[in-house]
Structures are given as structure tokens and as C-alpha cells.
Amino acid sequence: MNQHLKQLIDLSFVDKEIDAFEPQIEEANYKYEAALAKKQSIDSDIENLSKEIRDEEIKKNKNELHLAELSQKLSENAKKSSEIKTEREMKSLQLEEEIAKEQVAFANEEIERLERIIDAKKEQVEAAKTALAELDANLESVRADVEKKLEVINQARQEVFQKKEKLISTMNQKGLTFYQKIRRWAKNTTVVPVEEQACMGCHMLLNDKTYADVIKAEEITTCPHCGRILYMEPNKE
């Protein structure tokens, strides 16, 4: 077999090996990233709840202010009742007092209702903070675990990189450039075997001349349909 072709086949296997590390790295990172995402989600829950609590407290304050105004009004009315001269005046004062008392009752109910909401939300914040503290305590060990896994992967990857460098150093620049040009679009199918006279990259049938060239393997042959580099697997000749 042509030496350059042999080198390109070897290189394509090394490149495949290098690419195979990517999903391993992603998988290792996933656990830590998932923990971080959870942390961010709890952080934003706490932020939202705190904002809701502030809003409910503003509403509660408004009701309390209203309550203070009403009680002032009621005590003023009590004073006025001693100065009343006509029945009409008395009726009007009684009516005002009734309305004010109704409003007092309503404001009190509203304050109670808001307090219940605020308490429930505060409990939710506390629960979220507890979950966050647990997560924080865990995060460091998750990170350490991920780093250990990445270190093992990186070491293995480094070895493959070295293998690739060694291989490339023996190759001629022209063949390498040719390979890289195809690899840009064909990725891990840059160099493909031929099976049953078909290119295993595009699955098109090869003409007899190309097929014979691939079998001879005296030079680098590319698929006339897709342009990938072709070779014959030894046991399939």
C-alpha cells in the first residue's frame, strides 16, 4: 500500500480517537453544570420570593395606614357626637361611623390575609436557603470529582495527541493539507473504506476504474462522487 495513503488512514483513526474524548468531557462536566444550574434556579427563586414579600409588605403597610386614619376618624366622630344638635346630624354621623367600622374590619381582615401570605413565602425562602446550603456543601465535592475525571480523560487525550504529532511529523505537508481540506466538511468520514464497490462515505457505487485503483492502493484515490479518500480494508479485498 502507498505509504502516504497508509499515513492518512492512520491519521483518520487518531482524529476519530481524539473526537471521541469530547462526549466523555461533556459527560464529566454535566454533573457539575447541573448542580450549578440548580443553584442558580434556587437563587432566582429566593430573589423572586423576596420581591413578592416586599410587595405584600407594601400592601400591608397601606392597610395599616388606612387603619390609623380610620381610628382617628372614629375618635373625631366620638368627639363630634357630643356637639350634635339635630337628628339629621346624628344619623349622618352614625352612618359615617358604620362605614368606618366596616372599613376597619375589612382592613384588619386584609392585614391578616397578607400576613398569612408573607409568612408562607418566608417559609418558602427558608426552605430554599436550606436547600441552597446543602447544595453549596455538595458543590465542592462534585467539582473535585469532575476534575479528577477530567484529569484522567485529559491524560489519555494527551497520549493520543502525542501519537498524532508523531504521525504528522512523518507525513508530507501536501498530503496533510489535502486531508485537512476534506476533513473540514467530512469530519470523521474523511477517509472511508470501500465495501461492495461503494464509497462508505456517500454510499454511491464506484466505477470499475476507481474501484481497481482503490484495490491497487498505489496512490491516494478519492471518491468521484463526494471527494472523500478511499481505501480497502485488508480483509475485504
Ligand SMILES: [Zn+2]
Ligand atoms: Zn463518496
